[in-house]
Amino acid sequence: MTAAVKPARAAVIGGGVIGGGWVARLIQNGVDVGIYDPDPEASRKIDAVMTNADAALGKLTMAPLPRRGEMRFAGSVAEAVAGAELIVEAVPERLDIKQAVYAEIEAAAAPDALISSSTSGILPSDLQAKMDRPERLLVGHPFNPVYLLPLVELVGGKSTSAETIERAAGFFAGIGMHPLRIRKEIEAFVADRFLEAVWREALWLVKDGIATTEEIDDAIRFGFGLRWAQMGLFETYRVAGGEAGMAHFIAQFGPCLKWPWTKLMDVPELTDELVQAISDQSDAQSGMHSIRELERIRDTNLVAILQALKANDWGAGRTLAAWETALYDAVPAATATDDTDQPIETMRQQVPAAWTDYNGHMNEARYLDCFSMATDAMMRRIGIDADYLAAGGSFFTVETHIRHLDEVTAGNEIFATSQVLLGEGKKMQLFHHLYADGADGPRLLATGEHMLIHVDMNSRSSSLPTDEVAAKLAALAAAHASLPRPDGAGRAIGG
């Protein structure tokens, strides 16, 4: 198993849908990215991808995200790749263009920087043919939307070193992906050969009037598409074959291969008439949604499917879970020398649009989301990390009191500060203030008072924290004892 280690710094050359998707995934994972794209619209296009990616991320995980990476638009390839450990190429699918870009990269990049091409089908041996250090080039073929779909196909060419593939696998795993090493190079690799096969057949079906684009999509998404989100072809058929096993299944299915069940032997000509028919049918099917709307629908569905699979500990859901575990692990345990003579800032973010309710403001339940994040940050501060959880200890909230003092709308920056009111034995009592930040200074939105009890995660009953955690909590409680008692502490409803 390759160690997941995200790159210290990356560059993305080409800012289209795929390049923008790479930028979003890298930035969200805390990697600084230099970008080069000669298109004057590149910045606007990447902003649009980032907006989608942030909306999706907000729904995807509750794990503590790293400080966001910085995005830097460069004036040249050389400027973009300076200092990058990983250089992602996502320029148009033409060998001459890609080779020219590699020459520019090699002239400026660190000699051991990894160069990963996003090509969907060109052979890496061809890509690296004119390079000075071809051993560091590989194909890392992602799938749209890059910020949500975990698959990346890794393909080496004749000159690619084994170390390059290994390092790339580590980098991609480090930013939450599932690197799949393809054993031999072949045009279109694996996934796109299937897409290509289905695409050919689909063109024939439309051309021959067997089905419209919508009917073809329905034939996929109401049937085998639901199977393929979790198992692929062989595992699905293994199940279908039953106890008799895979060889029996193939023996049964085999003869069908001789039947006239395909028009794949030939390629339909893309006449103007066929293109128009497809375009018209697609308009009838999806034209009621703008492309932006369809992207949001797609992303919301993908998030929900990924979460569903995560809950079942399966497939792409496992990739998500592994990534979240790494995020929890990456949060530094409390250092002894932090400023503890004032409330600690424990969360800061923008109010997502999805947090707005029918009253046009952040929904009441989201106040507790904020306080929950603040509580998590305090727990990490006293040494509750992934190892501690795995060893069976945690704090559970047993009581919450919120004063909803002011409203806030989507897009505003909010932050919380936290202080310990009590920290002894099994008990931890916290008090959070939630503020909206703005030009006129912070505006108090709410206060949250919370009683937590330490639990043994195996027996699910109360228990004492470890001595180390108890000591850190006691130290923080002692430091905060000198702070004024917050307004509203100890209050009851209507009191």
Place this chain on the structure above:
Amino acid sequence: MTAAVKPARAAVIGGGVIGGGWVARLIQNGVDVGIYDPDPEASRKIDAVMTNADAALGKLTMAPLPRRGEMRFAGSVAEAVAGAELIVEAVPERLDIKQAVYAEIEAAAAPDALISSSTSGILPSDLQAKMDRPERLLVGHPFNPVYLLPLVELVGGKSTSAETIERAAGFFAGIGMHPLRIRKEIEAFVADRFLEAVWREALWLVKDGIATTEEIDDAIRFGFGLRWAQMGLFETYRVAGGEAGMAHFIAQFGPCLKWPWTKLMDVPELTDELVQAISDQSDAQSGMHSIRELERIRDTNLVAILQALKANDWGAGRTLAAWETALYDAVPAATATDDTDQPIETMRQQVPAAWTDYNGHMNEARYLDCFSMATDAMMRRIGIDADYLAAGGSFFTVETHIRHLDEVTAGNEIFATSQVLLGEGKKMQLFHHLYADGADGPRLLATGEHMLIHVDMNSRSSSLPTDEVAAKLAALAAAHASLPRPDGAGRAIGG
């Protein structure tokens, strides 16, 4: 739109995986089914499918299910089909066997009984060639597992009447499926042509050592498989094409069709060696799970994916929602004179997977989500509807007190009951109890006490509700005044 009307009575001829799946779906939807299969093991095999199907159904929906249909094993085709409106044929894929079965069916069935073949690829014109009443035969091609996947392809032959297709669509929609009418008959219809194309290509990839069965499955389920569960081929590409539109996308993609991206023109020979290689790889990939385990894993994933899509009102999730709506509609409506002398049930749902946090249980913030829903339900109860909001009135929560008393995990059913503690002037004070439901009765998870103030949505300051809302609130408060004061009301943190 075809009216969904499930058949009064059905027969299934053939009790394999597909026949058993049909039996399960029909029975679960309250349809009595006669079954014929000469295999002495048929009953045991159908029981195994029913066990899976019932486990899946228990997780799939909370809607009120109809009285279960009766399953009757018959000693002959004639006995099975007696009185059936819908006769499903699921016997082996040989034209002569199927035609012989139709002859037996026609000799005994009602003259207008519908005959639906489950064939994956044989043309309905061939199937019906020797029938007395060929107009009533169609192909209704389902997908495994039939009790979960909604797709059924409807294909008529030369002699099939339009009325037959229409009736079949109604029957299948009536048992929660998505009938897809295929416009012209063609071998393998639509979905299986795609599966066949991918299967051919996959065989080459294994044969040539490009990828193992597991790697091929991963290339599907970590990437485009996640897209295909929700959108199909064309809608996905429409999004990928961006604002430039579908015609632009095709123009871009078109040239690839000329590239050597496929071996589909030829069929790999299924040598013993290749069959063995696939079988061995499949064992290495999935052999740690029995087929029964894989079936349960598959079904649990499918349920989660269907629910995820339902929450987003999309694709197969819509089919599920429509089926549930019909189930709810089938239950007599509550009378207008609701009980107000006890707390009111204000929310009920399953805990979504995404509500789970690192402690392995429903996150603390989700408790307030539940109470927020309960508060909304109480607001609707006293006349706060979309019109009222549009006219500028609403209640805002100003204070929340939660006692988190017990934990709950994803998939459990939870519900809330609510009572009014105070309802006068601008104030509304509510008290909610949140429970997990289960075989042993309700288990108290939390209580929520909430103070709300009526506001003028334009000035965002407090105001009196309309007389109508005030009167409804006062009436509910008066009715609830006789209820015992809930345990924990008026409590402060640590109090």
